[in-house]
Amino acid sequence: MIGRLNHVAIAVGDLEKACKLYRETMGAKVSEPLPQPAHGVTVVFIELPNTKVELLHPLGENSPIAKFLEKSPDGGIHHICYEVDDILAARDRLKAGGARVLGDGNPKIGAHGKPVLFLHPKDFNGTLVELEQA
């Protein structure tokens, strides 16, 4: 059911410093910061030949990554995003298998303009999983 790896997300406390690290030291193609108010984060995409890395920085009062950064102020890998062909079919299959879908269970539009959902890290070996409709 799951398809391509869309991105790996890294939460960072200092977005400018992280962008500079990837652009200058790592020599990567780094986007401008894109505020995502519906998700409580600002994202930066780093385009690699075969996938993307998403840098995440908290936005607004109730950012879902605030606690994560409190626990790991230097940042860390926050989630992994897999593509699926049909996000509602994927959600229903995962729920039937006992996985917890986060939020109200309905997809939101993600940073690529496509529907996304998140699955509880405790149901996936301690890894927060994002699904994005391909």
Ligand SMILES: C[C@@H](C(=O)O)C(=O)SCCNC(=O)CCNC(=O)[C@H](O)C(C)(C)COP(=O)(O)OP(=O)(O)OC[C@H]1O[C@@H](n2cnc3c(N)ncnc32)[C@H](O)[C@@H]1OP(=O)(O)O
């Ligand atoms: C724009 C979009 C896109 O790409 O298109 C995005 O990616 S938006 C990316 C940002 N959006 C999201 O992350 C939305 C989904 N996330 C959430 O709903 C939340 O962050 C949760 C995953 C439910 C965590 O919430 P919160 O930090 O308030 O809960 P908590 O601290 O009580 O955590 C409960 C337990 O899960 C663990 N935990 C928390 N966040 C984790 C993570 N990212 N990876 C692995 N484990 C994690 C905690 O250590 C704790 O374990 P212990 O109990 O063992 O200590």
Ligand SMILES: [Co+2]
């Ligand atoms: Co993401």
